[in-house]
Structure formats: C-alpha cells, structure tokens
Amino acid sequence: MMKMTKQTRRDLITYGIVIVFYIVMQLLDLAGILSFHVKGLLVPLCYYAIAAVALNLVVGILGDLSLGHAGFMCIGAFSSSLFSVTLKDSGFPAGLRFFLALLIGTFFAALFGFLIGIPVLRLNGDYLAIVTLAFGEIIKNILAAVYFGYDEEGLHIAFKSFPLQGEGKMLINGAMGIQGTPTDSTFTIAVVILLLALFIVQNIVRSRTGRAIMSIRDNRIAAEAVGIQITKYKMTAFTISAAIAGTAGVLFSHNTTTLTATSTYFGYNVSILILVYVVLGGIGNIRGSVIATAILYILPEMLRGLSNYRMLIYAIVLIIIMLINWAPAAITFREKYGISAYLARRKENRTPVSDMGSGKGGS
Amino acid sequence: MAALLSVNHLSISFGGLRAVDDFNVEIEKGALYGLIGPNGAGKTTVFNLLTGVYKPDEGRIFLGDRNITGLSTVEINQAGIARTFQNIRLFKDMSVLDNVKVGLHNRYPYSTLAGILKLPVYFKTEKEMDEKALELLKVFELDGESETLSKNLPYGKQRKLEIARALATDPKLLLLDEPAAGMNPNETGELMDTIRFVRDHFDMTILLIEHDMKLVAGICEALTVLNFGSVLCQGQTSEVLKNPEVIKAYLGD
Numbered sequence A: 001m002m003k004m005t006k007q008t009r010r011d012l013i014t015y016g017i018v019i020v021f022y023i024v025m026q027l028l029d030l031a032g033i034l035s036f037h038v039k040g041l042l043v044p045l046c047y048y049a050i051a052a053v054a055l056n057l058v059v060g061i062l063g064d065l066s067l068g069h070a071g072f073m074c075i076g077a078f079s080s081s082l083f084s085v086t087l088k089d090s091g092f093p094a095g096l097r098f099f100l101a102l103l104i105g106t107f108f109a110a111l112f113g114f115l116i117g118i119p120v121l122r123l124n125g126d127y128l129a130i131v132t133l134a135f136g137e138i139i140k141n142i143l144a145a146v147y148f149g150y151d152e153e154g155l156h157i158a159f160k161s162f163p164l165q166g167e168g169k170m171l172i173n174g175a176m177g178i179q180g181t182p183t184d185s186t187f188t189i190a191v192v193i194l195l196l197a198l199f200i201v202q203n204i205v206r207s208r209t210g211r212a213i214m215s216i217r218d219n220r221i222a223a224e225a226v227g228i229q230i231t232k233y234k235m236t237a238f239t240i241s242a243a244i245a246g247t248a249g250v251l252f253s254h255n256t257t258t259l260t261a262t263s264t265y266f267g268y269n270v271s272i273l274i275l276v277y278v279v280l281g282g283i284g285n286i287r288g289s290v291i292a293t294a295i296l297y298i299l300p301e302m303l304r305g306l307s308n309y310r311m312l313i314y315a316i317v318l319i320i321i322m323l324i325n326w327a328p329a330a331i332t333f334r335e336k337y338g339i340s341a342y343l344a345r346r347k348e349n350r351t352p353v354s355d356m357g358s359g360k361g362g363s
Numbered sequence B: 001m002a003a004l005l006s007v008n009h010l011s012i013s014f015g016g017l018r019a020v021d022d023f024n025v026e027i028e029k030g031a032l033y034g035l036i037g038p039n040g041a042g043k044t045t046v047f048n049l050l051t052g053v054y055k056p057d058e059g060r061i062f063l064g065d066r067n068i069t070g071l072s073t074v075e076i077n078q079a080g081i082a083r084t085f086q087n088i089r090l091f092k093d094m095s096v097l098d099n100v101k102v103g104l105h106n107r108y109p110y111s112t113l114a115g116i117l118k119l120p121v122y123f124k125t126e127k128e129m130d131e132k133a134l135e136l137l138k139v140f141e142l143d144g145e146s147e148t149l150s151k152n153l154p155y156g157k158q159r160k161l162e163i164a165r166a167l168a169t170d171p172k173l174l175l176l177d178e179p180a181a182g183m184n185p186n187e188t189g190e191l192m193d194t195i196r197f198v199r200d201h202f203d204m205t206i207l208l209i210e211h212d213m214k215l216v217a218g219i220c221e222a223l224t225v226l227n228f229g230s231v232l233c234q235g236q237t238s239e240v241l242k243n244p245e246v247i248k249a250y251l252g253d
C-alpha cells in the first residue's frame, strides 16, 4: 500500500510542476514582465513537451527507438487544419471546432501510427529507427507536394497544381501548405493538453498495460514465456504515442496561420530534437522529458542576444544536464535529496511517534 | 489416465547438428522429474521446444490430452507450461513485485482504458494482484524486498524470483533450467526444500535440468539422461544413477 502512495506522489509532483509553471507565467504576464517574444514561446514549449512525453512512451517505456514522431505531428497538424479551415467561415462555434480539430488530429495520427506500426514493430533496434525515420520523411514530403481542393465539380487531389472550376478553394496548396488556419491554440489549452498527456502516459506506466510494455523492453523472451502478447502491447504503446504526438501537431498548426510541411517543423531533425529532450530528461522518466524540454527549448531563445556564443552555451548546458541525469553520483544524490525524497521524509517525520509501535503510519 | 506431459519422437536440427534426436518422455501429474546430461547435450533445447521457442522438425508434444505442438510461446504458457531460464532473464529495471505481477498479467485482466482512467476495477484488480504477488514472494522469502529493482537482487534470489514469476502464470507444468546454478551448497539445500514445497503446496508437476548431482539425487523421483541429443537412459533416479553408461558419459565429460 505504501508503494501506491509513493508512485502516486511522484505523479502528482509532475502535474504540480506544470501547474506551478503555468501560474508563474500567468502572473508574470499580468505583471507585464513577459515580453511578446517570450509569450510566443509558451505554446511551442508545450507542444514540444507533449511530443517528448509521447516519444518517451516508445523510447523509454517500450524501449524501441523511433525517429519518426515529427511525421505523426505532421499528420495531426494537417488533418486538423484541413478541418478547421473548411469550417472557419461557416459560423461553427470556434470552441467546439477546435475541440473537434484536436480529436481529428489525434485520431489520424493514431491511425497512421497503427498502420505504420504493423510492419515497423517487427523490426528491432537500428532498423526500427531507420524505418520510422523514413516513414516520417515520406509523410512530410507527401504533404509538402500534394494539392487538395474543391470546386463546383467536387473534391480534387493531385501532385501538381490544377485550376479550380468556378467557385472553389484550394485547401492544401502544394509546398505552400494550408493557409488561414484559425489560431485557436492558447497557452491555457496547451497546458491542459500537456497535463492530459502526462496523465495518460503516467497512468499507463502504473497499470497492467504499462508493466506488459516494460516487460517487453526488459526481456522480450521472458515476457513471451509468461504469456505477454508482444505485438499487441508494442502496437498499443506505439499507437498511443503517435496519437499524443498528433495532438501536439494540432496545437502546432493552430498556433500559426500558415502551415507548411517543411523540414524545419516536421523533418527528422525535429524528431531527433525531441529525442534529445527525452534522452536528456532521462529515458523512461516522464517528468524529466517535460523539464528537459523546458530548459532546452527556452535556453537557445534566451541566448539570442549572445549570437556567437549561443550554441557554445547550449552545448555546455546539454553536457551538464547529461551529467546531472546519468552520473551515478548524481543519481544517488537525487534519490537522497530530490523533491520526492524530501516530501517522503517530511511525511515520515509527521507520523506521530505513538504510531511507530503498531508498525503502520496513518494517512 | 494420460500423463500430464507426453513427448513423442521430438527432434530438431540446427544446420547439420542434430541437437535433439528422437526425444521421448512421459511425466505423471505431481512428479518431480529430472533432465540431466553433459554440457551441450540438448537439455535447454528440449525446454525451448516444449515452450515453443523452437518448432520441432519432428515429433509431438501433449499437455494432458491437448496437442500443443507448434503453438506459440504465449499460447503454450496459457495452456499451462511456465519456465525459468538457464541465464537469468528477469525484467531487470522493474521491481521484484512488478516482475511477479507481469506473471499474473493474464489472470487479472482489465482494459488499458480502465488503467488510464483509474476506474474502480483498476484499484480492485491491482490490489488483488498485489496480494497474490506478495503471497507468492513470501514462499521464496522475497516479500521483504518487493520494492527492490530485480537487477539489484543477489544472484540466488534472482533465481528464486524467476520461479515465483513462472508460478504466477498458474502453470500445470513448471520447467526449471538449472535452478541451482551459481548457488553455494547452503543455498542449494534451501532451494531443494523450496522446490519440494512448491510441488506439494501448489500441487505442481516439475521438470528440472540440473548439473548438481546431489540436488538431482535428493529430489528427483525419475530421470532422463540426454547425451549428444539422444536419450541415453530413462527411469527411477536410483537405477539411472547406477547405470554404467550414465557414469561413463559423466566421467568421460
């Protein structure tokens, strides 16, 4: 029973960190301290954190290396934008429209995650990484080349531009992408979705499904020998991860009016960037992914003024985080003096002495 | 009545090597049966065939009346065979308790969604699993270390945890691949008691591979001796260990 409370406490601290960050940002904003530039970073910070949490489910919990998560973000972004752009001028209530857009982006990313997972999850290690990377690039390149629109003769889709007959609209305009997505994403919604993503992933880890997924990571042969269906649980982890990455994509596309499938936003370099957040936050450490994203995303922006030294400082910070996270001495230190350990100690200290004899502390 | 496990004419080759050649055995319910033989004789390969890790080239395997030849490892576990491994295969970054709970996975179901939403069925089932897992750990005196990561357990306890995890799947037949490997005489003695206890307490049928002759002579009622993939000798433990061919195979090793 003590164990339940310990794990639950860990999870609650994670939500707490996000909520405190949110409140602090809101207060700074009220006080007028946040510059326009910094405010613009808050939504992106959230969707990268969401993507990192999603990727950690595959990399840290399932133990498979995926380099295609930017592709799932891309699918979430495009499918939801398509929906929102189509409905934009129809008088449909904006709040409901964005809610549906979130569901649609999530659904399509999950669908593609599932379909891509079927062949891909048979592969191991490096092969899996390479093939997911390829799938991510294919998705991005197709969406950068496709033309999709409607006119009086109906819907059209092609890989080269075509004239519209009479009344009509080009929805996806090749390399120009989708124009005019309503900017529905707000910091508040992004934080709520980040909390939801954390809730889903952390609860999975604590559940029967999560144990099955981790058993595959730790020893596939032993997992099979105790009756764990490998494919089922790999697919579950991969699909849920893709779905959450898709939700991050919806936040992305509804944060700008122009959506293009370029490498800057959806290339494999983005997948690798997210992987860096996951690795530096600690593989399998969900809270760490969020914190690492916050530090590593904000930092380069903060250092813009230092132009030449910027990447140097960034690199040094990467190394320091790496050391803090992975050095054995640092791990021992964290176990002894980290937030969880601190709270656990306080709780123990609060237990009345008279209870010690009966063995179990209250609460 | 049919034996719990009947294996007929089981064979497999790896390239040119006939690792198991016409292996036959009948094991009655409740038996404590030993599979012995020199290094490379094909003992572990027999386990891998019984659990569907390898598909046999020839032969058939029956668990009770059910033909389980060619089933997948997962299906065979669900049919009622659980095993441990010669080179320990624990879920090393998971706690001792969670290792056993993975073993309980198929017996205590609830959906992924119920887990995400922490529905009442989640709390109820997890509680039942915790109790069941601790009960199993207690048999192996591991209940005090349920929170420890399994990779941090000492070697002897890791072997015990593997047995607990296998038992968690509620098997009819338990396969132990060299359970005493790497244990000192004290630990081996304890392990013998534990294996006997498991057989009696869980009403289990056990087939075990072992090199430690004291353990084999001490607890196995019947033996099969494998040599170069073929059965050299089969029968009551005392008879088999007196067989001159067996003595020769072991001394010649």
Ligand SMILES: Nc1ncnc2c1ncn2[C@@H]1O[C@H](COP(=O)(O)OP(=O)(O)OP(=O)(O)O)[C@@H](O)[C@H]1O
Pocket (backbone or CB within 6 Å): B014, B017, B019, B037, B038, B039, B040, B041, B042, B043, B044, B045, B046, B086
């Ligand atoms: N997957 C495989 N591919 C090729 N050869 C194999 C394979 N598995 C086992 N062998 C060979 O089959 C033979 C029997 O191996 P096995 O592991 O069953 O022996 P064992 O009786 O368990 O020996 P030990 O006492 O050393 O554990 C060995 O020669 C081994 O090299």
Ligand SMILES: [Mg+2]
Pocket (backbone or CB within 6 Å): B043, B044, B045, B086
């Ligand atoms: Mg062996």
